[in-house]
Amino acid sequence: MTELLTISGLSISARLADCDLRLLDDVDLAVRRGQIVGVVGESGSGKTTLARSVVGLLEKNVRVDGGSISLAGEQVVAPGVDLTAGVRGGQVGMVFQDASRSLNPLMKVRAHLAEVLHRHVPGIDKDEVRRRSVEVLEQMRITDTARVLDSYPHQLSGGLRQRVAIGLAVVTRPSLVIADECTTALDVTTQTKVVELFRTLVDELGIGLLFVTHDLMLASDLCDEIAVMSSGRVVEQGTALHVLESPEQDYTRRLLAAIPAWN
Numbered sequence: 001m002t003e004l005l006t007i008s009g010l011s012i013s014a015r016l017a018d019c020d021l022r023l024l025d026d027v028d029l030a031v032r033r034g035q036i037v038g039v040v041g042e043s044g045s046g047k048t049t050l051a052r053s054v055v056g057l058l059e060k061n062v063r064v065d066g067g068s069i070s071l072a073g074e075q076v077v078a079p080g081v082d083l084t085a086g087v088r089g090g091q092v093g094m095v096f097q098d099a100s101r102s103l104n105p106l107m108k109v110r111a112h113l114a115e116v117l118h119r120h121v122p123g124i125d126k127d128e129v130r131r132r133s134v135e136v137l138e139q140m141r142i143t144d145t146a147r148v149l150d151s152y153p154h155q156l157s158g159g160l161r162q163r164v165a166i167g168l169a170v171v172t173r174p175s176l177v178i179a180d181e182c183t184t185a186l187d188v189t190t191q192t193k194v195v196e197l198f199r200t201l202v203d204e205l206g207i208g209l210l211f212v213t214h215d216l217m218l219a220s221d222l223c224d225e226i227a228v229m230s231s232g233r234v235v236e237q238g239t240a241l242h243v244l245e246s247p248e249q250d251y252t253r254r255l256l257a258a259i260p261a262w263n
């Protein structure tokens, strides 16, 4: 299977006033077409830093010390590359934790979709924008597309807003989607629906998904493979079943022991 994302030996540091702080240390990770890879770990373990390094959305004080990131075989991150430029265009879709913050409260859903399409699909005309906007909402299992297109974000429920945010991430037809704690702000029922939607999208569209979460149970439900992070390192990696049923590291065992339903 083709590797959409290949992270090899990636080490990243932040420059602080008096020292350098290692944020990622020799990280290896790959995502293939049709595959969901979960990144789990405690708060502060480096999950968001890893996700944002792929899409060039890190702070200005961060630099690559070693290693590389390739998208579909093309190297996009290596020592010396600017990690703040957000240069991935429509190639990688990103879904953040809080849909209400990633959507502009003054813009209707229709305008959000049109803006993203105009930015990433050169020369796209009005009819095609309309067609692809409806198509992507249908892919998000939204039935009343006309109402949703004409709504402002605050007029939609939290679950619907997150579906729209996922739609915005996939409307440019990226091969890779990165979701960073994107179900954390949702109630459990809505969370389950969003997770089911991701599985369907990966299977239907053949995209790869990097799913960042602190929730091991959620990762076990959704992901084919899981990478466990601690202090900027991937300490354990394998199929979801292997990591959860036969963890090799004490750190993973402790994460599992902290889940009431697991014991």
Ligand SMILES: Nc1ncnc2c1ncn2[C@@H]1O[C@H](COP(=O)(O)OP(=O)(O)OP(=O)(O)O)[C@@H](O)[C@H]1O
Binding pocket: 014, 015, 021, 023, 041, 042, 043, 044, 045, 046, 047, 048, 049, 050, 059, 060, 061, 062, 214
């Ligand atoms: N630009 C930066 N400068 C200094 N420290 C940083 C910077 N970016 C991240 N860090 C630190 O790196 C560590 C890892 O942060 P990161 O947000 O990647 O962790 P996380 O696993 O996603 O945590 P959470 O689940 O709480 O979001 C944290 O201690 C954070 O404060």
